[in-house]
Amino acid sequence: xxxxxxxxxxxxxxxxxxxxEIRAIEAxxxxxxxxxxxxxxxxxxxxxxxxxxxxxxxxCVLCGPGNNGGDGFVAxxxxxxxGRRAVVIGRFDGGGSGGEAAAAREAFVASGxxxxxxxxxxxxxxxxxxxALFGIGLARPIGEPHASWIxxxxxxxxxxxxxxxxxxxxxxxGRCTGPCFTADLTSTFLADxxxxxxxxxxxxxxxxxxxxxxxxxxxxxLGLGRLLxxxxxxxxxxxxxxxxxxxxxxxxxxxxxxxxMSGAAFLAGHAAxxxxxxxxxxxxxxxxxxxxSPVHPELMVGNAIPERGVDVLVVGPGLGASDPARALLAxxxxxxxxxxxxxxxxxxxxVDAELQESLRSxxxxxxxxxxxMEAARLLGTEVAAVQNDRIAxxxxxxxxxxxxxxxxxxxxxxxxPDGTWAINPTGNPGMASAGMGDVLSGLLGSLLAQGWxxxxxxxxxxxxxxxxxxxxxxxxxxxxxxxxSETVAAARQLVNEWSERNRKAL
Ligand SMILES: NC(=O)C1=CN([C@@H]2O[C@H](COP(=O)(O)OP(=O)(O)OC[C@H]3O[C@@H](n4cnc5c(N)ncnc54)[C@H](OP(=O)(O)O)[C@@H]3O)[C@@H](O)[C@H]2O)[C@@H](O)CC1
Ligand SMILES: [K+]
Numbered sequence: 001x002x003x004x005x006x007x008x009x010x011x012x013x014x015x016x017x018x019x020x021e022i023r024a025i026e027a028x029x030x031x032x033x034x035x036x037x038x039x040x041x042x043x044x045x046x047x048x049x050x051x052x053x054x055x056x057x058x059x060c061v062l063c064g065p066g067n068n069g070g071d072g073f074v075a076x077x078x079x080x081x082x083g084r085r086a087v088v089i090g091r092f093d094g095g096g097s098g099g100e101a102a103a104a105r106e107a108f109v110a111s112g113x114x115x116x117x118x119x120x121x122x123x124x125x126x127x128x129x130x131x132a133l134f135g136i137g138l139a140r141p142i143g144e145p146h147a148s149w150i151x152x153x154x155x156x157x158x159x160x161x162x163x164x165x166x167x168x169x170x171x172x173x174g175r176c177t178g179p180c181f182t183a184d185l186t187s188t189f190l191a192d193x194x195x196x197x198x199x200x201x202x203x204x205x206x207x208x209x210x211x212x213x214x215x216x217x218x219x220x221x222l223g224l225g226r227l228l229x230x231x232x233x234x235x236x237x238x239x240x241x242x243x244x245x246x247x248x249x250x251x252x253x254x255x256x257x258x259x260x261m262s263g264a265a266f267l268a269g270h271a272a273x274x275x276x277x278x279x280x281x282x283x284x285x286x287x288x289x290x291x292x293s294p295v296h297p298e299l300m301v302g303n304a305i306p307e308r309g310v311d312v313l314v315v316g317p318g319l320g321a322s323d324p325a326r327a328l329l330a331x332x333x334x335x336x337x338x339x340x341x342x343x344x345x346x347x348x349x350x351v352d353a354e355l356q357e358s359l360r361s362x363x364x365x366x367x368x369x370x371x372x373m374e375a376a377r378l379l380g381t382e383v384a385a386v387q388n389d390r391i392a393x394x395x396x397x398x399x400x401x402x403x404x405x406x407x408x409x410x411x412x413x414x415x416x417p418d419g420t421w422a423i424n425p426t427g428n429p430g431m432a433s434a435g436m437g438d439v440l441s442g443l444l445g446s447l448l449a450q451g452w453x454x455x456x457x458x459x460x461x462x463x464x465x466x467x468x469x470x471x472x473x474x475x476x477x478x479x480x481x482x483x484x485s486e487t488v489a490a491a492r493q494l495v496n497e498w499s500e501r502n503r504k505a506l
Pocket of ligand 1: 026030037038041064065066067068069071133134135136137138139140141142143163164165189
């Protein structure tokens with residue numbers, strides 16, 4: 001039987017709060033909450049365990065020294081009270097961040113709960129492991145004994161649940177700081193956190209469920225970050241009116257295609273056509289490029305920039321680093337048309353102050369689509385520094401170049417010049433293959449040509465491309481061997497399905 005899994009995309013956008021924003025909510029709500037937030041958090045964990053673990057299975061709760069551990073003690077006490085088998089692995093050393101967690105530990109022990117000094121003391125293998133070692137208070141890489149407990153936990157076949165954040169993962173950046181838990185499910189509190197959705201976060205957190213602990217988020221500043229969901233695009237995802245013509249959907253000019261690199265420009269052009277641009281022209285640097293594509297004869301191909309009639313520029317796919325490439329950039333960057341700049345266009349930009357200035361001065365900010373290496377070049381830093389805090393890097397690029405930035409990678413970041421940002425939850429490792437960036441550029445150009453506002457186009461193009469790859473994987477096409485050109489047809493299918501589903505009265 002062919003391998004087929006179900007395809008879903010996140011439907012609802014939601015706020016992503018960084019540490020300071022979560023701490024600000026805690027500062028207001030903790031003194032007011034009755035029952036206390038820790039009690040509510042522990043109850044949520046107990047409910048999640050019960051939903052996933054049959055009665056009779058042993059639940060092993062790993063408790064750390066702070067309030068994350070406190071949540072774990074409450075959960076363990078509640079599980080016992082509900083007739084479940086639960087033990088805690090933790091230390092009686094009295095350390096930690098004070099009263100509430102210590103009180104939770106005492107209440108657990110007073111209710112007959114058993115605390116073990118390490119996993120060796122377990123008599124039966126656990127059915128579930130609850131990771132309540134460290135949450136948002138993680139201050140440095142995890143050492144002993146907690147590192148060994150994590151290593152032991154990862155070797156178990158049990159269901160694994162992380163409390164708030166997998167221990168060892170930085171909740172702001174998604175970086176594993178050292179030993180790091182890997183969960184099937186992360187139950188995260190008050191609001192969702194960016195680190196669960198970018199870099200190492202998606203590998204470590206498993207499914208993420210947000211529990212507001214009964215706090216109304218509208219009472220608080222929800223910051224500048226969002227996790228993208230399909231609902232963000234509903235207003236612009238509409239079926240087409242009947243009374244339209246190709247001019248209604250814009251003319252995209254793809255500029256690139258240097259000798260031996262024309263495939264990149266064809267991919268971008270193909271993606272633009274297949275997702276709804278009215279017309280696409282390729283201006284290639286390769287003088288020997290075919291005058292038309294036998295595979296996609298609808299594309300107009302040449303070596304010249306059309307004098308008029310173009311609505312959107314996509315510059316960079318296969319552009320190369322030659323002097324003529326630089327001359328094209330110098331000519332096109334000041335254009336008043338919406339612009340997507342990718343690949344070699346970005347590399348040239350990184351070393352050319354004059355081009356940078358003309359990018360910054362554009363009347364309509366461009367969309368830049370760097371991968372981490374290109375982002376590092378643009379920021380004059382190392383890839384590791386970009387990946388250390390992908391949100392901050394994307395924000396800095398957006399500010400410095402006055403552009404909308406899509407920082408690609410696991411959990412692509414979209415950042416705007418005004419400081420707002422989003423994480424894209426779609427996509428998979430099949431997209432780590434040649435030509436994917438060219439397809440994304442083409443999709444973005446296509447959306448701009450069809451009138452999407454620039455920040456929304458940056459978000460939806462990224463979301464759509466990842467979702468197309470996800471659908472293909474769900475159909476058994478990838479992730480291994482997924483080809484960029486295959487994502488084009490899947491994107492076309494999705495955009496039609498979603499638009500039809502959103503049909504509103506004209
Ligand atoms: N506030 C509330 O009411 C609510 C909080 N909630 C819950 O609390 C969590 C936040 O709690 P938290 O602030 O106590 O931080 P937490 O993640 O437990 O760790 C801090 C402790 O660990 C220590 N430590 C740090 N790194 C270390 C390391 N590598 N190795 C060893 N020790 C290390 C650090 O001590 P340090 O040595 O750094 O002084 C401190 O003792 C949050 O994620 C959520 O689960 C929810 O219930 C909602 C309501
Ligand atoms: K944890």
